[in-house]
Amino acid sequence: MLNAVENQSPHRVVIVGGGFGGLYAAKALRHAPMNITLVDKRNFHLFQPLLYQVATGTLSPADISSPLRSILKRHHNTKVLMGEVIDIDPTARKVILRNEELDYDSLIVATGVSHHYFGNDHWETVAPGLKTVEDALSMRRRIFMAFEAAEKETDPEKRRAWLTFVLVGGGPTGVELAGAIAELAYSTLKTDFRNINTAEAQILLLEGMDRILPPYAPELSAQAEASLKRLGVTVQTKTMVTNIADDVVTTKQGNHIVQIPAKTILWAAGVKASPIAEVLSKRLEAQLDRVGRVIVEPDLSIPGHPDVFVVGDLASFSHQNGKPLPGVAPVAMQEGEYIAALLQQRLEGKELPPFRYVDRGSLAVIGRNAAVVDLGFIKFSGFLAWLVWVFVHIFYLIEFDNKLIVMLQWGWNYFTRKRGARLITGEEELLQVAPSPNSDYFVPATNKSVVEVNQLSPSTGG
Amino acid sequence: MLNAVENQSPHRVVIVGGGFGGLYAAKALRHAPMNITLVDKRNFHLFQPLLYQVATGTLSPADISSPLRSILKRHHNTKVLMGEVIDIDPTARKVILRNEELDYDSLIVATGVSHHYFGNDHWETVAPGLKTVEDALSMRRRIFMAFEAAEKETDPEKRRAWLTFVLVGGGPTGVELAGAIAELAYSTLKTDFRNINTAEAQILLLEGMDRILPPYAPELSAQAEASLKRLGVTVQTKTMVTNIADDVVTTKQGNHIVQIPAKTILWAAGVKASPIAEVLSKRLEAQLDRVGRVIVEPDLSIPGHPDVFVVGDLASFSHQNGKPLPGVAPVAMQEGEYIAALLQQRLEGKELPPFRYVDRGSLAVIGRNAAVVDLGFIKFSGFLAWLVWVFVHIFYLIEFDNKLIVMLQWGWNYFTRKRGARLITGEEELLQVAPSPNSDYFVPATNKSVVEVNQLSPSTGG
Numbered sequence: 035m036l037n038a039v040e041n042q043s044p045h046r047v048v049i050v051g052g053g054f055g056g057l058y059a060a061k062a063l064r065h066a067p068m069n070i071t072l073v074d075k076r077n078f079h080l081f082q083p084l085l086y087q088v089a090t091g092t093l094s095p096a097d098i099s100s101p102l103r104s105i106l107k108r109h110h111n112t113k114v115l116m117g118e119v120i121d122i123d124p125t126a127r128k129v130i131l132r133n134e135e136l137d138y139d140s141l142i143v144a145t146g147v148s149h150h151y152f153g154n155d156h157w158e159t160v161a162p163g164l165k166t167v168e169d170a171l172s173m174r175r176r177i178f179m180a181f182e183a184a185e186k187e188t189d190p191e192k193r194r195a196w197l198t199f200v201l202v203g204g205g206p207t208g209v210e211l212a213g214a215i216a217e218l219a220y221s222t223l224k225t226d227f228r229n230i231n232t233a234e235a236q237i238l239l240l241e242g243m244d245r246i247l248p249p250y251a252p253e254l255s256a257q258a259e260a261s262l263k264r265l266g267v268t269v270q271t272k273t274m275v276t277n278i279a280d281d282v283v284t285t286k287q288g289n290h291i292v293q294i295p296a297k298t299i300l301w302a303a304g305v306k307a308s309p310i311a312e313v314l315s316k317r318l319e320a321q322l323d324r325v326g327r328v329i330v331e332p333d334l335s336i337p338g339h340p341d342v343f344v345v346g347d348l349a350s351f352s353h354q355n356g357k358p359l360p361g362v363a364p365v366a367m368q369e370g371e372y373i374a375a376l377l378q379q380r381l382e383g384k385e386l387p388p389f390r391y392v393d394r395g396s397l398a399v400i401g402r403n404a405a406v407v408d409l410g411f412i413k414f415s416g417f418l419a420w421l422v423w424v425f426v427h428i429f430y431l432i433e434f435d436n437k438l439i440v441m442l443q444w445g446w447n448y449f450t451r452k453r454g455a456r457l458i459t460g461e462e463e464l465l466q467v468a469p470s471p472n473s474d475y476f477v478p479a480t481n482k483s484v485v486e487v488n489q490l491s492p493s494t495g496g
Numbered sequence: 497m498l499n500a501v502e503n504q505s506p507h508r509v510v511i512v513g514g515g516f517g518g519l520y521a522a523k524a525l526r527h528a529p530m531n532i533t534l535v536d537k538r539n540f541h542l543f544q545p546l547l548y549q550v551a552t553g554t555l556s557p558a559d560i561s562s563p564l565r566s567i568l569k570r571h572h573n574t575k576v577l578m579g580e581v582i583d584i585d586p587t588a589r590k591v592i593l594r595n596e597e598l599d600y601d602s603l604i605v606a607t608g609v610s611h612h613y614f615g616n617d618h619w620e621t622v623a624p625g626l627k628t629v630e631d632a633l634s635m636r637r638r639i640f641m642a643f644e645a646a647e648k649e650t651d652p653e654k655r656r657a658w659l660t661f662v663l664v665g666g667g668p669t670g671v672e673l674a675g676a677i678a679e680l681a682y683s684t685l686k687t688d689f690r691n692i693n694t695a696e697a698q699i700l701l702l703e704g705m706d707r708i709l710p711p712y713a714p715e716l717s718a719q720a721e722a723s724l725k726r727l728g729v730t731v732q733t734k735t736m737v738t739n740i741a742d743d744v745v746t747t748k749q750g751n752h753i754v755q756i757p758a759k760t761i762l763w764a765a766g767v768k769a770s771p772i773a774e775v776l777s778k779r780l781e782a783q784l785d786r787v788g789r790v791i792v793e794p795d796l797s798i799p800g801h802p803d804v805f806v807v808g809d810l811a812s813f814s815h816q817n818g819k820p821l822p823g824v825a826p827v828a829m830q831e832g833e834y835i836a837a838l839l840q841q842r843l844e845g846k847e848l849p850p851f852r853y854v855d856r857g858s859l860a861v862i863g864r865n866a867a868v869v870d871l872g873f874i875k876f877s878g879f880l881a882w883l884v885w886v887f888v889h890i891f892y893l894i895e896f897d898n899k900l901i902v903m904l905q906w907g908w909n910y911f912t913r914k915r916g917a918r919l920i921t922g923e924e925e926l927l928q929v930a931p932s933p934n935s936d937y938f939v940p941a942t943n944k945s946v947v948e949v950n951q952l953s954p955s956t957g958g
Contacts, residue, residue, distance in 0.1 A: 108687075178539060
């Protein structure tokens with residue numbers, strides 16, 4: 035193609051991923067004289083920070099999702115394409131999808147991260163993580179199935195294992211899940227069963243570092259721990275998970291090794307980069323960090339490729355204080371908006387100073403009335419923090435009808451302590467996991483697959 | 497066990513199935529001096545009449561479901577058990593579940609029906625029906641995937657097949673689905689796509705009888721047909737489906753055979769009894785009707801087994817006007833309540849006259865502003881009928897929070913014409929059905945599996 039022709043046609047931007055990073059880039063480019071294509075494997079944007087409420091039966095997936103086409107329907111310069119990127123050709127400037135190719139002048143990669151099991155990928159089937167709608171529905175099934183199975187179980191030891199919930203990882207996701215499960219067991223479900231007392235359930239939150247919520251200020255970690263304890267959660271810090279097998283979690287606290295029989299083990303302990311990072315490493319010689327995220331320049335581009343940017347959880351940006359920015363929604367949003375501004379400036383021949391993340395604070399919720407808030411200049415917890423948390427989460431829900439529904443659901447749940455969305459759904463086979471009183475669940479733990487985990491990092495995800 | 501002891505312990509009632517029949521029996525027995533166990537494969541009651549709204553992206557599964565335990569939590573004489581009945585022993589009076597057994601004095605079977613493909617069970621994978629939450633989510637995935645695939649397709653003929661939706665069966669479910677898909681294509685999604693004009697979508701409703709909604713009065717069928725046509729639906733009556741294969745539906749209207757290329761084929765044409773009917777036939781010598789439903793006595797018991805009752809869609813009750821009562825929610829509710837009354841009378845040594853169904857009318861909705869209502873003494877259609885339909889459906893939603901959420905969703909959708917719940921979800925493989933521009937979808941239809949269907953009965957389900 036002739037250069038002259040190329041210069042006349044609008045600048046083509048391809049955005050891969052419709053999470054916070056990609057979507058906020060697309061939104062900020064609404065009036066730019068460009069041709070924008072947003073590619074995502076899914077047809078919706080997911081508000082991941084509330085995914086734990088789907089997993090614990092408060093919200094439905096649609097309450098925290100918005101169709102990408104509907105969000106961007108009035109962006110006349112923007113096309114939405116449902117598809118999966120399998121390769122990138124930086125020389126021809128092409129993004130290769132499974133069945134088609136897209137030309138780009140600028141490329142924004144924002145495909146995020148998935149769970150990381152520190153080399154123990156076989157743990158995924160027994161200790162699922164929480165990143166997708168399907169993950170959340172699978173967690174929901176496990177949690178509510180455990181109570182159903184306990185109700186049927188006559189052996190007290192096995193019943194105890196069904197009523198033991200282990201959360202691996204004391205980051206925001208682990209803390210929020212633990213609080214929500216505690217409320218389920220000790221409040222919502224209390225009068226629903228006839229054979230079991232759900233208040234006998236044990237909820238364990240395991241964290242490798244010396245306190246939960248390690249990125250927060252120490253006093254907030256302490257307050258969060260106190261709130262969780264009030265809710266009935268057992269918090270164990272400095273605790274590594276060394277094995278998960280045969281419905282037993284093996285933990286190591288110093289030299290103290292403990293085996294915990296538990297039927298429900300949920301993973302909130304680590305993330306790894308999505309597969310596209312490997313493509314960027316191979317095709318664009320991008321450098322990856324320890325968990326596979328793409329190390330970016332101060333302007334979020336890949337070294338040597340000023341037209342290819344990585345934003346959100348997939349980017350490893352260490353130019354601000356030496357360590358990578360956390361994988362949270364506000365970072366992704368600001369990065370997406372930064373690239374949108376940069377591209378518009380570039381089109382006018384101007385430059386933008388390097389990206390700087392403005393940390394407006396951190397939030398985590400612990401049950402119905404308590405949260406911790408760290409705004410930098412002020413830190414607080416309790417009911418007021420909970421109100422701040424509610425307000426912020428409603429505010430950032432993309433579409434107005436979601437805000438309405440979620441607000442109503444929360445209001446309703448708050449006053450009634452009910453959870454309407456506790457359906458156990460899935461394929462037929464998945465609904466058959468209830469126990470037989472005759473089978474033996476507790477195969478003695480063999481050491482055949484014991485693996486030592488050096489460091490149980492907290493989730494960098496929300 | 498000694499008779500004396502047995503007389504002292506409360507009468508044990510086992511109810512199999514938590515649909516309208518089983519649940520209304522349980523609810524009516526709330527204060528009865530009995531031990532009641534409600535067994536269901538699922539942990540929730542599903543409001544099936546609104547399932548088509550999940551399939552078309554208006555509501556979420558949780559909006560039309562209520563946990564059985566939560567509905568019955570204050571019924572202190574009632575236990576809920578999640579499990580699947582695989583056998584019944586009428587001599588020992590035992591219900592055999594997969595992993596346990598339940599003793600009964602009275603047994604109520606209310607397990608309903610599933611789809612019937614008139615001997616063409618292989619059609620199920622290409623033309624799914626609508627009975628469970630999973631069915632609805634799978635339909636939702638197919639419908640919205642079809643628009644995504646059309647958006648990518650460059651061949652106009654293949655694109656037309658992606659935009660062709662065929663509904664087999666002109667009963668209430670087929671009519672309601674057709675109306676909802678027409679609204680999606682011609683209104684909700686109109687500005688969402690860039691390459692396709694969704695208004696070019698074709699929605700075909702096929703019915704074997706000479707009019708849609710055959711159980712209704714002829715003038716209402718005509719009004720429903722007129723409303724559907726106004727919405728853009730093509731209605732074909734006296735049309736049999738003779739084959740479904742290779743993305744082509746073969747229809748026969750008189751001697752006229754037509755092949756319709758269509759990627760989305762939805763089944764609303766027939767029902768068959770759930771497998772437990774076979775158990776009742778084998779163990780209790782119950783007689784089954786043409787579609788496998790259990791033929792019951794005037795008191796809904798099985799002949800020769802005065803303590804075993806069948807209610808709801810699974811029962812074939814013909815004592816009122818010679819033909820079986822229709823498989824709709826009001827019949828199931830009234831039958832469930834009748835058995836509850838009968839058991840309580842029996843406990844006091846009294847008898848109840850035979851069951852009589854009080855038909856309070858029929859309803860079907862056709863899109864956003866129109867419905868047909870047949871109350872027997874008065875028949876009407878249009879906006880007023882739609883308001884009646886809205887009111888009745890809200891009223892019968894079991895729990896108050898569902899009523900609230902559904903009302904809000906409907907109100908919101910009504911004024912904005914939006915549909916927030918149009919997520920495409922499912923296992924990874926299912927999300928890969930989008931077309932490749934190079935592959936050929938239209939394998940020429942071979943006659944290898946052409947089967948003639950004698951009669952395309954309308955769905956007896958809601």
